Amino acid sequence: MKNLMYALALVLTAIVTNNVKAQEVKLKSDKIIVDDKPTFDYDKDGFEFHIYKLNTKDEIVYIQHSNNSTISYLEDDYKKIIFPNNNVNIESALFRARSFKYIVTLLLTEKVLDLEGNIDAEKLQKFATKYNENITARTVRLN
Template identity: 30%
Template sequence: MTAKKLFTLFLLILSFHLYFSQEAIIKDDKVLLDGKQILKVEKINVAQYSFFSMKDDEEILLYKYMDNETPKYVNDDYFILNFLTEKVKIESTDIGKIANFMNSRKGMEKLIRWLIKERVLTHDGELNPERVAIFKEKYDENITERTVR
């Protein structure tokens, strides 16, 4: 394959990715997806965020970061996604899914993109109950139940 064909293929793949990727940003207590507000957000502290529905202003998702009472030891840290309206709680140590070098707003933007990619959250900011159940099966590690206190 010639360099010209490889370059054209690379540009095609890049443009396809850029076309289908969506920009989720948090600005002024709003979650914007491609410029359209889909959720309201409240930063409770660096380790806790609440997300609210646009339709009825109901809290639909609570995010918490848990250091497992060992602030200097990060290997046991995890996060909790509590889908309040669905009564589903997910605990995961896969911090890489949302980590963004101590910038909690950027981490929450990454979380929203992840939930949209997994189709847990629709493009209108609504939870998909079937996908929430699948998401729980895929990512929940049930850390609280496994931890001896």
């Protein structure tokens, strides 16, 4: 009985370990490549990054780096992640120094975005709860 339980635990560990695999994400020639397969198109223009379904202009995610109108002061910079089809905006200073590639990888890892370009609304809400800091709503501007 003890050997059976040990063998079962070993098999379950092997199954879980094989299913949990980090995805390799590359940005190359306006394509987001996941595990050596073109998966999404993207467009980067300075501090703006657009993710599209493959071979379309159907925008899935828009990411913007904001300097919070303080060009020389970097401590208040943040990233804004917009999901236009879901009407969800996330503003987070946690991603301030992170690359666009990092954010794409995080969206895939947390299963907010799947490899076909679909957004999981429930996982998106969890992601927003976890990372959204509502920076513009709590920023006071003095003239």
